[in-house]
Amino acid sequence: MGRFARWTALVAAAALLTAGCGGSPDEGDHPLTEQRLDWGRCGATADSPAPGGDWQCATLRAPLDWSEPDGETIGLALIRSPARGDERLGSLLFNFGGPGGSGVSALPGYGDTVATLHDRYDLVSWDPRGVAAGAGVRCRDDREIRAAESLDATPDSPAEERAYLGDAARFGSGCEKSAGRLMRHASTTDTARDLDLMRQVLGDDTLHYFGISYGTELGGVYAHLFPRRVGRLVLDAVVDPTAGTVGHAGNQTRGFQRALRGYLQSTGRDAGQGTREIAALLDRLDARPMRTSTPGRRLTQTLAVTGIALAMYSDSFWPQLTGALEAAHEGDGSELLALADRYNGRDASGHYGTTTHAQRVISCLDDRQRPTAEEARRLLPRFERLSPVFGDFLAWDTAGWCHDWPVPGQYDNPEVSAPGAAPVLVVGNTGDPATPYEGARRMADELGEDTGVLLTWKGTGHGAYGSGSACVDSTVDAYLLNGAVPRDGKVCS
Template sequence: MARCVRWTALAVAAALLGAGCSGGASDDGKGGGPPAAQRLDWGRCKATTDGPAPSSDWQCATLKVPLDWSKPDGEKIGLALIRTKARGGKRIGSLLFNFGGPGGSGVSMMPSYATTVSSLRERYDLVSWDPRGVGASEGIRCRDDKAIQAAEAIDQTPDTPAEEKAYLRDADEFGKGCQKAAGELMKHVSTTDTARDMDLMRQVLGDDELHYFGISYGTELGGVYAHLFPKKVGRMVLDAVVDPTADTIGHAENQARGFQRALDDYLRSTGQDPAQGTRKIADLLRRIDARPLPTSSPGRKLTQTLALTGIVLPLYSKDGWPTLSSALRAAERGDGSELLALADGYNERDASGHYGTTTHSQRVISCLDDRRRPTVEQTRRLLPRFERISPVFGAFLGWDTAGWCHDWPVAGQYDTPEVSAPGAAPILVVGNTGDPATPYEGARRMADELGKGVGVVLTWKGEGHGAYGSGSDCVDSTVDAYLLTGTVPRDGKVCS
């Protein structure tokens, strides 16, 4: 998901990879000079509890950044970076990647994604990082594994006053847990803070301009960077684009449309009428809501919310559709095991019952960004509209607008992000017509907001979350030509 609704928009939603960092910056973290006056001490990456260290081609380091950018000489925090050097001649510089979320770990994702972007490594150092509040960069954990699993029993689409009370109480407790864990950092993990971190990263890496590849939420981050530093924009690609004109409710509606559109396409691919297939799935979910399904996981049942999450995950890629068919057939037979396994993959739950923290960081970042927080009363009035958009996903996404940042202990910063970037170099904006998490319409809106002569739209008529590396030679060659040679395509080019 992008910014504030529940389903995170990561480049690879089910990725459970990990790599740690070693090394550090020469700055002692206590001020005493410009933040850019530091040297990165690149060293071998360490293994973590989430996975082994990447190969020796990869190096890790720590960048020191101000906790509070209004006090650049004040307290510093460390950001974990990872890179692999360009292997060809005529090096352009560093190409910085953000894989979305917010809350996605670039340190974990970059080595895996490097195969997809191997052509770009000929002329760029491939670089990513864990943004502030994420993973190895002061990562925030708001509750422990036991509490996370217990919260799975909370009905995320409450039907009674008692369920509604429990839902809101759980939201309050989560926010308090985040505040206790994050402390002062909770006020300084906004998208604007991270965009400023990126410009410092650019300077310390030795680049005159920022070359950047942002995916999903990473497109919003790229747009905010372009607004703050238009003259420092180099070659920038935004793929799976967040609609920068949408507020909290608008994002939830966009996702309801996007996931329903993807579900319709999936149903057509299996020979079903989308309306009839949707009614069948909605009926299954109602039955699960009333009576959760047994699973092969000891002591765990498939709730409606877990079932929804299990349905969402395989919609991120067309390759996941056969898995979805199998899981739905099993659920119809009364076995929730396959949908639960999909939900666990999305929620980063491993076989030992340990959960990842992507959604914790995501919530802290998005709630700091978003100023508009609908009340329960407003949400109740909106629910019929959400359910018309999607009988399967609408109620969940509607309720999420009220619960995600309910009674959050830190005020939000804006209704919608500012991404206008007059004077910036052309930015390639890539939209996929079948994208469930960041629907296609956001690409044109992002390009319009960036400004005339800046936003250049490339359209792919495909399925899944994101376009580059998804099977279109047309998309890949167009993006490669832009990043490697500076060739800007015609605005409005379509790849089918």
């Protein structure tokens, strides 16, 4: 288990953002902008069966190294469904987060949610570099992943600390072996440049884009790099662009505890007492992992925290979490293990997906802040006060995630200011656990006074659009379909 949804890739060293230091080819001045996409029937992927309906797939060629646009290229898998109405506006590109999420796998399942937008837009997504079919990386095999499940991600002794950090170093070595040269060319800035190439090849004068979670970071970086190419951009479940590694971990600790409090209150329990009971369960699992119905597998403290974290992303998981906690208090960890497996991408056959592999490659290339184990230990008292359930894990994660990473990180914080860009709609959910609400206001401010427009939803779960608020959905739809920019600060309750 890595950090909870590492939607915190940091981007944009100033030297790499200048027009003369590599970047998307200008309109029509490079063969890559003139490439024709060979759209055809989509096949099955490692994560999903072949989609039905009118979904089409193609491969886009992009430079491996954007500072050498005439050099080696890589293939990026794209998926689209053409606009269904007569008044087509262009392409609407989606990034669903991660980093590491496959847009090719995710978009068909999101089609019903954005059916209104589909009337006027071609729906388009892709597998970013390092992800799935986008020259994807696999840092370790299933056997190695299973072995790592027994490690304590909140080490309590020098031996556990050495094992935890040693595993992190081995993971990085495996990533480097798998990714090769891509290990240094999978940053969010690289992907933002891919996105502008995609825009040109698709034939759009400006970019219409819907970024969710880490996709908001990518959208903000795109707006900074190409402010005059911003069309209608929606950023939902927003990453705080002002927070560093420790700041993001603290934000998530608060966010997940806030969501846990909401869950406990929904069950009629006292949130403080319920938190203490869950923390006590985790302490017992730390000392002695729990039996499950799966032969050879036990519920560890780390897997239990992972399962609980998954349930914070949507209140639709809350009934399942209640049953899982009740079973665990009776000595059966099977249901919490099932929640953790779902988060970790483990299927019924025991095979693991690679989302977290790409996530780590991208975020560790972006992030040059590398707290040490000593620095993580100093965070523990503060993080434990923020959340007795999630604090220890997220404090230690600041040191373990990119420990001894073979490639240096590039940036401290993203540069998302976009002077001269068209208005960008920033959507924040007050109950979001993984990208807490405060980050939405900061993103809107960083984009700029005349660019960032904040829409607030007083809801629960990760993300706002399509989550049950007619107010949010109609506001976003009006912006994307008609260019209607809402008042900055509008609140949907």
